Amino acid sequence: MEDSKPIHRLSNQICFPLYAASRKIIQAYREPLDKLGLTYPQYLVLMLLWEKDGQLVSEIGHMLYLDSGTLTPLLKRMQAANLVTRERDTSDERKVIISLTAKGKSLEEAGKQISADMICLLQDMQPNNMRALKNQLNDLINLLN
Amino acid sequence: MEDSKPIHRLSNQICFPLYAASRKIIQAYREPLDKLGLTYPQYLVLMLLWEKDGQLVSEIGHMLYLDSGTLTPLLKRMQAANLVTRERDTSDERKVIISLTAKGKSLEEAGKQISADMICLLQDMQPNNMRALKNQLNDLINLLN
DNA sequence: AACGATTATATTGTGCAAAATATTTTAGCA
DNA sequence: TGCTAAAATATTTTGCACAATATAATCGTT
Numbered sequence: 001m002e003d004s005k006p007i008h009r010l011s012n013q014i015c016f017p018l019y020a021a022s023r024k025i026i027q028a029y030r031e032p033l034d035k036l037g038l039t040y041p042q043y044l045v046l047m048l049l050w051e052k053d054g055q056l057v058s059e060i061g062h063m064l065y066l067d068s069g070t071l072t073p074l075l076k077r078m079q080a081a082n083l084v085t086r087e088r089d090t091s092d093e094r095k096v097i098i099s100l101t102a103k104g105k106s107l108e109e110a111g112k113q114i115s116a117d118m119i120c121l122l123q124d125m126q127p128n129n130m131r132a133l134k135n136q137l138n139d140l141i142n143l144l145n
Numbered sequence: 146m147e148d149s150k151p152i153h154r155l156s157n158q159i160c161f162p163l164y165a166a167s168r169k170i171i172q173a174y175r176e177p178l179d180k181l182g183l184t185y186p187q188y189l190v191l192m193l194l195w196e197k198d199g200q201l202v203s204e205i206g207h208m209l210y211l212d213s214g215t216l217t218p219l220l221k222r223m224q225a226a227n228l229v230t231r232e233r234d235t236s237d238e239r240k241v242i243i244s245l246t247a248k249g250k251s252l253e254e255a256g257k258q259i260s261a262d263m264i265c266l267l268q269d270m271q272p273n274n275m276r277a278l279k280n281q282l283n284d285l286i287n288l289l290n
Numbered sequence: 291a292a293c294g295a296t297t298a299t300a301t302t303g304t305g306c307a308a309a310a311t312a313t314t315t316t317a318g319c320a
Numbered sequence: 321t322g323c324t325a326a327a328a329t330a331t332t333t334t335g336c337a338c339a340a341t342a343t344a345a346t347c348g349t350t
Contacts, residue, residue, distance in 0.1 A: 015170045017282035022167035024289040025160045068329050094315045094328040136278045137162035144169040239298040239345045
């Protein structure tokens, strides 16, 4: 690992390792998620709904840092896959409520197992470091948000 | 920051903070890169070529963990923007050599300044932690690669 | 020299990500 | 009560990512 030369080397920046690590770990989720017919962003939406069913597009967007430009088509695909329903709030027709279908609910156990397996796989990186990494990433998100 | 509940909360996973932090920091690069007419992946290609001009698609792909499915169209756009040239290696027509144009070279100073500015902005996160974060991300990439 | 396997890049198709803009509904208020 | 502004979602457009497959050149072996 060449890591001691100019600032402009990729590995010396924080952004490139973040970008690469993010893609790599999402790739690691791909195979198990494929078996459930999910993409990683779709899986994130389901995780939110498993915790609290019936959330607004804007609430999901706030949690995932995504806007309607990304979420509307994503949620339409999830609706087409019979994972969620999309219905206007009758008391405020601007809002769209996203709810789990029976199929969406049925994936909860298998879905949570994927996270558990991944945590297990990453134990090789030492839990303490992992906690520190997580905290630093959250600091970084808050700094940039 | 709610962080003490079930394993399945987003903030308790490592993958979601990585995904979110990666997007946030690339967003932070967007405004200055826009002024140069670059996207972040295009900027990464230029950084590699500024260090060593005239690299194969496969060499760039190896550094960035990207394959030809992503790089071919990306490099064609960079060629159309007059940032690089793409020419077959005459001694092995399978290979394509990517080289900087005068315009591509002319962006080096301004481009490197963007990285310097970003490092400066992130100093609020303490240099020591930043170094540790970078090392852990590289460990993670290697573990998953 | 021929040919099967490998290598390097390109193509196709799907699904994000995000900026810019549009549409529709609601709220606030003169 | 109208009217303007704000809020919530949708649409459009561009550019990645990446799996799967295709194409073309080279290599190794016989």
